[in-house]
Amino acid sequence: MGSAFGNKVKISVFGESHGTAIGVVIDGLPSGEKIDMDEVYRQMARRAPGNDKTATPRKEADKPEILSGLLNGVTTGAPLAAVIYNTNTRSADYGNIMTSPRPGHSDYTAYLRYEGYNDVRGGGHFSGRLTANLVFAGAVIRQILKRRGIDIAAHIYSIGNAYDSPFEPTGISAELIERLNGEKFALVDPEKEDELRAQVDAVRVKGDSVGGIVECIVQGMPAGIGEPMFGGVENVISSIVFGVPAVKGIEFGSGFAGSHSVGSENNDEFYYDENGKVLTKTNNHGGALGGITSGMPILFRAAIKPTASISIEQNTIDLQSGENTKLSVKGRHDPCIVTRAVSVIEAAAAIAVINML
Numbered sequence: 001m002g003s004a005f006g007n008k009v010k011i012s013v014f015g016e017s018h019g020t021a022i023g024v025v026i027d028g029l030p031s032g033e034k035i036d037m038d039e040v041y042r043q044m045a046r047r048a049p050g051n052d053k054t055a056t057p058r059k060e061a062d063k064p065e066i067l068s069g070l071l072n073g074v075t076t077g078a079p080l081a082a083v084i085y086n087t088n089t090r091s092a093d094y095g096n097i098m099t100s101p102r103p104g105h106s107d108y109t110a111y112l113r114y115e116g117y118n119d120v121r122g123g124g125h126f127s128g129r130l131t132a133n134l135v136f137a138g139a140v141i142r143q144i145l146k147r148r149g150i151d152i153a154a155h156i157y158s159i160g161n162a163y164d165s166p167f168e169p170t171g172i173s174a175e176l177i178e179r180l181n182g183e184k185f186a187l188v189d190p191e192k193e194d195e196l197r198a199q200v201d202a203v204r205v206k207g208d209s210v211g212g213i214v215e216c217i218v219q220g221m222p223a224g225i226g227e228p229m230f231g232g233v234e235n236v237i238s239s240i241v242f243g244v245p246a247v248k249g250i251e252f253g254s255g256f257a258g259s260h261s262v263g264s265e266n267n268d269e270f271y272y273d274e275n276g277k278v279l280t281k282t283n284n285h286g287g288a289l290g291g292i293t294s295g296m297p298i299l300f301r302a303a304i305k306p307t308a309s310i311s312i313e314q315n316t317i318d319l320q321s322g323e324n325t326k327l328s329v330k331g332r333h334d335p336c337i338v339t340r341a342v343s344v345i346e347a348a349a350a351i352a353v354i355n356m357l
């Protein structure tokens, strides 16, 4: 399995949804970095299940236990290892998917790839639960980045057909970053909350699910970072963001919409500010030109698909009998993954960024 990411700061993720524990080893962190564990818990609580009506009702404390790499709250330079125990599993809910793969989930492809030996319970290693590891690593790394002037924030850009106000592409205020970093239903415009929640409520009652988009901004990134052709900013960020289960698309800056505009609209004109710093008037390039940071905020959006596990009956196959069959998925699933994915996408961005510095 390719469950490790990064060269400078390498994270290695392990665990299965219904095994004893999940965990992460972070190798290559600088020593002497103070880590505020309350802030780590705060970030993990934003992703944890059972905290919002748009998410699964399954309660899980998601308290990481640090095994090494941290002494008196300061990094030692040794690999930082943490485990998070699985305390609330109901494997019986997954009985029918052992042989009948869920449409839209990884059950069928994992069965092919691992010849049926993979742990299917709760989605096994493919479960969204594994992203608790990313949020842990991200929460540690974000504190190190913050000390170097780099801040990261994300919000729910859309759910179904309802939209939050987008980020101002040339940059957002420190107050907005701070507020969003504490939110479980992170919106630029809190007045849109009812409209976005209504999209989830409408599908939940039918046993269906809905997708959406998470928008993320990285501010304070120095200009001139990135290793084209294949180690560019977009390459590295995309690579880890696609590691987040349910992400099916990513766009930077004006993205796909930019392809419908003309050059004179899409080009970002340069200027010197009052301190002689080079900036651009707009940020359609999303902070990277030729894969190298321009000094403008890195701005990207990740498309999250509707949750695969739905209770509405769908067609599938029975791998044992070789017959076509039907499946209605049981268990406690997120009717919408977008809410919980916000802190995961921020964490993924942090892990990508520290590896580019």
Ligand SMILES: Cc1cc2nc3c(=O)[nH]c(=O)nc-3n(C[C@H](O)[C@H](O)[C@H](O)COP(=O)(O)O)c2cc1C
Binding pocket: 056, 104, 105, 106, 123, 126, 127, 128, 129, 131, 244, 245, 246, 247, 305, 307, 308, 309, 332, 333, 334, 337, 340, 341, 344
């Ligand atoms: C935070 C989070 C929670 C998730 N919860 C669920 C869930 O409850 N049910 C489900 O079917 N998929 C859930 N997923 C998505 C699946 O893990 C994912 O769709 C599956 O592994 C297949 O991978 P793919 O969609 O990237 O192709 C979740 C993903 C994340 C990031």
